[in-house]
Amino acid sequence: MRSRPYGESDKIVTFLSLDFGKLTGIAKGAKNSRRRFANCLDPLTVVRVHFRTRLGATLAFMESCDLLVPPSALAEPSKLAYGSYLLELVDQLTDEAHPVPEVFNLLKDALYELGEGPATAAFLRVFELQLLRHSGYDPQLTTCSRCQRVLVGEQPAYYDPMQVSFVCGTCRQGRESLIEFSGVTLAALTEMKELSLQQARGKRLRAPVVGEAAQLLGYLMAPHLPRPLRSVKLIAALG
Numbered sequence: 001m002r003s004r005p006y007g008e009s010d011k012i013v014t015f016l017s018l019d020f021g022k023l024t025g026i027a028k029g030a031k032n033s034r035r036r037f038a039n040c041l042d043p044l045t046v047v048r049v050h051f052r053t054r055l056g057a058t059l060a061f062m063e064s065c066d067l068l069v070p071p072s073a074l075a076e077p078s079k080l081a082y083g084s085y086l087l088e089l090v091d092q093l094t095d096e097a098h099p100v101p102e103v104f105n106l107l108k109d110a111l112y113e114l115g116e117g118p119a120t121a122a123f124l125r126v127f128e129l130q131l132l133r134h135s136g137y138d139p140q141l142t143t144c145s146r147c148q149r150v151l152v153g154e155q156p157a158y159y160d161p162m163q164v165s166f167v168c169g170t171c172r173q174g175r176e177s178l179i180e181f182s183g184v185t186l187a188a189l190t191e192m193k194e195l196s197l198q199q200a201r202g203k204r205l206r207a208p209v210v211g212e213a214a215q216l217l218g219y220l221m222a223p224h225l226p227r228p229l230r231s232v233k234l235i236a237a238l239g
């Protein structure tokens with residue numbers, strides 16, 4: 001996921017693993033002797049890590065890595081920017097040493113799909129929805145959180161950032177600060193919850209839904225993102 005130099009020759013590396021979740025380790029000599037970690041410590045690389053942990057130690061001791069999938073399929077600037085975006089979202093939504101295999105597989109599948117085709121709006125929204133769900137924050141999009149009236153349809157719905165939930169037009173009365181979204185966008189996102197990443201790549205969203213869906217997912221993820229996403233600047237620079 002990320003690494004930084006440590007001392008004269010070492011690197012501190014944070015990686016996401018299937019079995020142990022997110023871990024941070026020290027790769028001794030990684031800066032100088034590249035043999036044990038050759039091309040393995042760059043972000044977006046899929047590797048097998050050989051490491052040891054000691055009880056009470058915060059850092060894993062990384063012995064070596066085997067390169068499985070190099071990030072070369074994501075070398076193109078837009079793929080690199082969106083790949084970094086997916087990686088940063090996972091990084092911020094996961095806790096260290098708390099394995100969630102679904103999140104590991106989601107990221108692995110998403111990076112593969114990104115290598116195969118463009119990051120369409122539907123692809124990004126499906127990734128975000130699945131990440132929220134596997135992180136325990138599955139949003140309720142279909143009914144009013146107060147009166148249970150169905151929200152998906154022609155009527156607008158209103159997002160309450162304090163409650164991280166949606167209400168209908170009636171329950172919104174007197175609360176002008178709530179943010180209006182089209183019921184059509186909620187319907188599209190509800191439908192997208194059932195799509196795989198592969199299906200999402202082939203799905204076209206209608207023009208008004210594209211912007212609203214991106215904005216809405218931004219609101220839903222914001223409470224869980226402790227730091228600003230650096231990759232957003234990369235994406236903006238793509239124009």
Ligand SMILES: [Zn+2]
Pocket residue numbers: 144145146147148149167168169170171172
């Ligand atoms: Zn209501």
